[in-house]
Amino acid sequence: MCNTFPAVSQVDTGASQHRIESAAALGTLVSSTASYLTVLLSSPAHASASESLSRHHAQVLWDLADIDARTAGLLARILQPFLSIGILLMIIRIVLSWYPQIPGDKLPWSVVVKPTEPVLGPTRRVIQPVGGVDISPIIWVALLSFINEILLGPQGILNLLQRKIDIS
Template identity: 55%
Template sequence: MNAAVVSTWILGPLLGLMIFLSIFRIVLTWYPQVELNRFPFNVVAWPTEPFLGPLRKLIPPLGGVDIAPILWVGILSLVREILLGQQGLLTMMARVQ
């Protein structure tokens, strides 16, 4: 088993989970009264906050709307497609070996 296949098995679910959590985070921004430090919301907040915090410093909320989770969904989807898509880098490497 080569490294490209192993990377695909690890990165595929990991990137999928992060995209799902970011989408869930977008939904949570519609409810500002939700306490992100309480269960079950902390299960979504803790893994996503290290990514969202620095991006919020670069692009602050516009008109009270936090667009950082939306941008992360786009970034993670792009990375997933480049690496694991039908003609992604890791997919092509796995086929060659």
Template identity: 50%
Template sequence: MGLGLLLSAWTLLFLFRIVLTWYPQVDLSQGVWKLVAIPTEPVLGVSRKLIAPIGGVDVTPVIWVGLVSLIRELLVGQQGLLTQMVMRLSVLPA
């Protein structure tokens, strides 16, 4: 449950980064925006080196939303690997 919550929060932060790209005047190094930038910038910085902007638009936050959502679903979703393991362990005889 904690991993699912963490991955959901990270997805939400990437969604905030997508919205913030519409407002280039926002300084992510000041105020409450640091809370959005600090957990996301390390992976976005590396991604930007690998994936160039498309039409001048940074698409890396969109890619990370998709990747983190996929990882969350594969691990802790309704049919996720960790969910299935917990379910199987709970039905094993003691």
């Protein structure tokens, strides 16, 4: 057990294991990690502060990677529909951007425009249209596809965690 990280020791379930057994424990870990980082970053700077932060960061990542297979499966089943629907809506928004005369506030188009506009609006302010073409939905398709592949793909993090075998 790592005694230098109080946020982690609150979540420990075994004498030498760091396991996160529930969503509540994951929430506790995240909030206590944020508190620890706030205290660490607000303390006077010294030579070992960045080393301590690096060790803590590595420990938090290790603990998050050590979630049980059931939690990883639950998280995958929750994320899959959201990411798939998000990608589909953004692809439809790409096609809708070719036809600016279509009213986005009327059915059936409002079903696509209303949930995507809160994300696309700020993206448009940061990344201007290129040659009159709105590329913000293209960026979001790429981003959501990347997240989907990293988390839920055949070699994705959550799928690997689901398949891990506990040999302890």
